Amino acid sequence: MAVQSSLKNMVICLFSTCFICSALLAGVYALTKKPIDETNAKILKDSVSAVLPEGGELSEAAPITVGGQPSEYYVSTKNGEPVAYAIKSTTVGFGGPLTIMVGITADGTVYNTSVLSHAETPGLGAKCNTDEKFMAQWKGFNPAEKILAVKKDNGDVDAITASTITSRAYTLAVKNAVEAMKTL
Amino acid sequence: MSKFKLITKGLVKDNPTFVLLLGMCPTLATTTSAINGLSMGLATLFVLVLSNMAISLIAPVVPDKVHIPVYIVVIATFVTLLQFLMQAFVPSVYASLGLFIPLIVVNCIVLGRAEAFANKNSIVDSAFDGIGVGLGFTLSLTVIGIVREILGSGSIFGWKFLAGDGMLAFVMAPGAFLVLGYLMVLFNKFVAKK
Numbered sequence: 001m002a003v004q005s006s007l008k009n010m011v012i013c014l015f016s017t018c019f020i021c022s023a024l025l026a027g028v029y030a031l032t033k034k035p036i037d038e039t040n041a042k043i044l045k046d047s048v049s050a051v052l053p054e055g056g057e058l059s060e061a062a063p064i065t066v067g068g069q070p071s072e073y074y075v076s077t078k079n080g081e082p083v084a085y086a087i088k089s090t091t092v093g094f095g096g097p098l099t100i101m102v103g104i105t106a107d108g109t110v111y112n113t114s115v116l117s118h119a120e121t122p123g124l125g126a127k128c129n130t131d132e133k134f135m136a137q138w139k140g141f142n143p144a145e146k147i148l149a150v151k152k153d154n155g156d157v158d159a160i161t162a163s164t165i166t167s168r169a170y171t172l173a174v175k176n177a178v179e180a181m182k183t184l
Numbered sequence: 185m186s187k188f189k190l191i192t193k194g195l196v197k198d199n200p201t202f203v204l205l206l207g208m209c210p211t212l213a214t215t216t217s218a219i220n221g222l223s224m225g226l227a228t229l230f231v232l233v234l235s236n237m238a239i240s241l242i243a244p245v246v247p248d249k250v251h252i253p254v255y256i257v258v259i260a261t262f263v264t265l266l267q268f269l270m271q272a273f274v275p276s277v278y279a280s281l282g283l284f285i286p287l288i289v290v291n292c293i294v295l296g297r298a299e300a301f302a303n304k305n306s307i308v309d310s311a312f313d314g315i316g317v318g319l320g321f322t323l324s325l326t327v328i329g330i331v332r333e334i335l336g337s338g339s340i341f342g343w344k345f346l347a348g349d350g351m352l353a354f355v356m357a358p359g360a361f362l363v364l365g366y367l368m369v370l371f372n373k374f375v376a377k378k
Contacts, residue, residue: 005249013246017254021261028265035272043275117279121216124355162352 043116048086051103051112052076056083064184067091067176073184082106085184087177088116093169095119098128100170102177110141113174125166134160134167138174148175187312194316200293201324201364202371207293211325212360214284218341221329223277224284225322230266231288232321233314235259236302240310243303255298260289293321324367331363 003009048058056076064073066089073087083106090099096119103111115129128134137158141148149155150167159167200206210228215221238258246254267285270278278285288294297317302310333339336354338346353359 003245003247005247009247010250013254014250014257017242017246017257021257025261025264028268032268032272036268039272039275119282121356124352161349 047101047114047116048074048103050114051086051101052084053103053105053111064180066180067172071180073180084111085181087180089173089177089180091169091173091176093118093120094125094163094165095121098166098169098173100173102174104178104181108142108144108178108181110138110143110174110178113138113170120163120166125160125163127160127163128166128170131160134158141174143175143178148178187309190309190312191316191319194313194318194320195323196320196375198317199320199324199371200317201321201328202368202375204293204296205368206296207291207321208364210284210287210291211328212357212364214281215325215329215332215360215363216355217333217337217339218326218329220280221325221327222322224281225318225325227266227270227281227285228288228291228293228321229315229318231259231262232294232297232318233311234262235294236297236310236314237307238262239298239302240305240307251303252295255295256289259294259298263288293317328360328363328367331367332359335359335363 003013052058052074053076056078059075059077061072061074064071064087066087069090071088071090073085075082076084076086084103085106086101086103088099089102090097092098098118098120099116101114101116103113105111113135118126118129120126120128146156147154148157148171150157150159150164150171152159152164153168155171157167157171194200196203198204201211207228210224214224235255235258239255242254242258243251263286266288267278270281270285297313301313305313330340332354333341334350336350336352336356336359338344338350351359354363
């Protein structure tokens with residue numbers, strides 16, 4: 001049935017298989033690169049505009065250090081005055097990295113937060129993206145008056161039921177962003 | 185064997201999940217909800233059909249001693265291709281299945297069908313075999329996903345019929361083993377008893 005397993009045949013076969021496969025992949029990569037970039041850019045843009053007050057003029061991404069990690073932020077300006085910052089913040093959740101966008105107004109109050117990517121357990125930690133009660137509490141959260149820690153750690157953040165680790169990671173991400181914003 | 189039989193064989197008698205017990209890792213890990221199970225099944229179906237066809241086509245010219253590496257390269261190519269396509273067009277599904285898409289490469293169902301069927305059958309038969317086994321896998325994963333979602337989250341396909349949380353254990357790993365085990369018993373008792 002199959003051709004003889006001589007060295008020559010094996011080399012030719014493996015080489016041509018790899019060659020054709022790489023060519024195919026390179027082609028598909030080139031074709032899908034644009035839609036992938038557009039999708040990612042849209043996700044980022046949506047999350048930035050979701051966490052900032054409306055009507056501001058948005059700056060380009062600028063580098064910043066958040067919680068010791070390099071990250072990026074966006075400034076929203078009105079009449080030349082910065083009114084709010086959107087800071088990308090990553091911490092380690094229960095299932096892997098948890099990346100969120102934190103919007104902070106110029107007076108240091110959290111305006112809103114939004115999840116960029118997470119690897120939390122569906123039905124548990126993944127609720128950080130859907131649980132209305134958990135998400136709503138970040139709107140107008142003032143770190144000067146309230147403590148940025150979950151209630152279990154004597155803070156003022158309501159954790160998601162049965163997902164303390166995710167809630168802690170989320171809270172830490174917000175805290176890091178708030179602290180990073182002070183350096184701006 | 186008729187084309188119809190090739191498809192039903194993968195669904196019932198050679199059901200990859202409940203009878204052959206192949207591909208257990210993605211089965212246990214991705215079936216946290218009905219939609220996740222369904223997407224994982226369809227992703228595997230896509231790779232299975234294409235790799236079965238490609239392998240039945242090239243099998244006659246592949247020397248025996250290197251056939252495994254060649255098959256793996258072919259399968260890996262289709263998986264990477266699928267990954268690009270999902271990232272571009274269904275980013276939300278890609279986000280929830282993430283890690284498990286690349287793992288389709290080492291899913292023993294895919295290599296198993298290549299070894300056991302595709303390399304000695306015609307391209308058309310191989311395609312139908314891929315569809316049958318792929319559908320069997322998809323169906324099993326969806327059923328496991330539905331059961332786990334009902335018990336664990338009180339919803340079906342994201343539609344919530346129960347306020348509050350379900351039995352959270354069913355969303356996590358122990359629930360996966362329990363549901364898989366009981367469904368396997370039921371399947372073998374009532375469906376595949378011959």
